[in-house]
Amino acid sequence: MALDEAMLELAAGGSTLLRFYGWEPWCLSLGRHQTAPNRLLGSSPDDLRPGVDAVRRPTGGRSVFHGPEITYALACPARAWGGPRAVLQAVHRALAEGLRAVGVPLDTVQSADAEAGFAAARISAASCFRDPAPGELTARGRKLVGSAQCRRRGGVLQHGSILLEDKQHLGDLAGRDIEPRGSAPAGVSGRGPAIGLNELLDPVPDPRLIVERLTDHVARAFGSPAAAATSASAGIATSAALTRLATGYERVHRSGAWLWRRERPLPAA
Template identity: 40%
Template sequence: MRWRLIREATGQTGAENMAYDAALLGESNVTGQAFLRLYHFDPPCLSVGRNEPADQYDQAAIARLGLDVVRRPTGGRAVWHQDEVTYAVAAPIAVFGGLRNAYHAIHERLAAAIRSLGAHATLGLHQPPPSSTLLHHPASCFAIPAAGEVLVAGRKVIGSAQVREGRAFLQHGSILLDGTQDMITAVSRRPHAASNATTLAAVLGRRVTFHEVADAIIAAWGDAVTSTNLPQPPSTSTTCFSAPAWTWRR
């Protein structure tokens, strides 16, 4: 499979990034192309999962802190995007033979990239608690390791989520370079489970750059990867992801 690579040195807002990822998903569903996108957020952003209850978060505190907030098109839990490499994969489901296979295969490639940097990355074996439990005890994306997720010393270094559209899927996630997920707790109305995250800086004992990690991912990808221009999303798509009616809809 030939992959089209989008590598962005300049960060974008949460709404712009989600619109781009959604555009890649739509393009993949229509044309059958496969995309690998590497990017980051500017300014830092709180993203929440598509189905998370909005009332978990204190809008007044978020406004007071001047935070960028976006609701993702994918599921999962909240992520604080600050010092990270964000990846997105949009491809036909048939490339991997199913969504579960895709989740595992993508994480295997990301784990290989992290190992090439010097960290002993493995895939988790344990299943997370039932979703009904998480609804009553909300947690950030990085609080609870699940089967197939990328771990270093038993702690999550990557948090990922998926969504399907027709014959294609989108999987995107955060590879933590440094920092914490404490901002999620700071703007939450309910107690959150403590983050079980670690960062590449913590496990390697040195600063790791965006470009260093991006290079490692591209090298570990295996399939042919060629640079491409990013399909521009319709302006209505960015407007949708920036609209309060979408962000605070649940």
Template identity: 35%
Template sequence: MKWRVVNTGIDHAANNMAIDEAILRAHISDEAPPTIRFYGWKPAAMSIGYFQKATDEINIEKCRIAGIDVVRRLTGGRAVLHDAELTYSVVVRENYPQIPSTITASYCYFSKGLLAGLNKLGIDANMSIPRAAYGQTRRRHASAACFDAPSHYEITAQGRKLAGSSQVRKEGVILQHGSLLLAFDPVKIASLLNLPSLERQNMVAEMLSKRAVSIKEIVDKEITWESACQVMTEAFGAALGIELEPGQLSEKEQAIASELTDTKYSCDSWNLLR
């Protein structure tokens, strides 16, 4: 089976999350093929993991004053500021022939697509190796921000995290999505977290600057969203050993996404109350 690759462009937070879930639902009901999607965010948004409590982790009032959307993801993980980034999502059945059976191994598999695209951009990137492989215990996260440390098989460059991903499985289908940093502003991220003092905020900003890196910092020039999207689209399929075919969302997927935007991802009852 050919996989579909969809470029839905730059959209607002609620619609972005609704489209990912709409593709997931369509694939569960065999009404959509395996799909890789690329998208961006406008305005900028803070997304929080499914199990996080928004009001504990981020400063909702500061986000609203700054015009930054707040949305809860269907996947787990920690808070992410989606701003200057290329976001990808993958939807495929977990028993698809090429897909490894374990969650960590599937992260490794999908990360190969990101590595291939980054290599085409001239970036020497690597996959983070699980600490267990070295007999080490996992380090406790220093903040609620996703980019304060890489997880298993996420992408690093210059020893710092460049791409973060999260995954959920529903009715035998995987939804994995993640952020590839085109630019990175640790001060801005830290200012939006729920931190007890300015001193703590500055400490987190400094920590993030040491643990995360962007494409712009690595190549010392601006890489546009359009350019990054084109390169990733060209590289992803070959790296994963799959055939990609350009496609669009079906009318049913668009209808599901529109309903989810209005009844779920635009609502405080989903985004804030946990």
């Protein structure tokens, strides 16, 4: 999250950046304005329950359980690409083209106003993947890709999860308790309103191939990104400005004040 927020800072200055990454260990993320539930707490008001990892996103929306997935993040100057709504729609089109290129049988993308759909989403304890917003990518009527946006000083950050497997039940704050380190409760299959690529493709392509296809299509939609990477450590970490900014934001994102009290992070020094 610190790197994504640092990307947004550079986007406000005119850069366009793209990265893909994964999660180790698996982790629950809360939307910027979402209330952090007591069930995440350990013995201290500022400590997480043992075995549970959680972060707060700079973007809004509802909780996401980050397990087997490919996470994407694109940051760009909003006006250069027609504004946040145009960015959102262009990213979804590019992701759809990239996923279809590896054989994913996506549903027809809804033509409704995607940004309006995001704005109307009620902030609650329910998982982001419970309800597809207009314009989001689904397969067999179930949500495959969940996305969120953040706008700041003329830059826009859009990031989201492309599920390799559906593990969202492990982090649904409205129902079952948070499970430590991704251990599934007995009798729960994970089949619900979300769907993973493992239910759509046999076998699932190497994630590196999926990322290559996605990168190709996003780059076509947004020109040649100033920095495009297939992991957090390739390409992006070579930017001294990004690394410096990310270090400042990391201090904020690791703090209990940000996770529990929803304080706005200070600009990186």
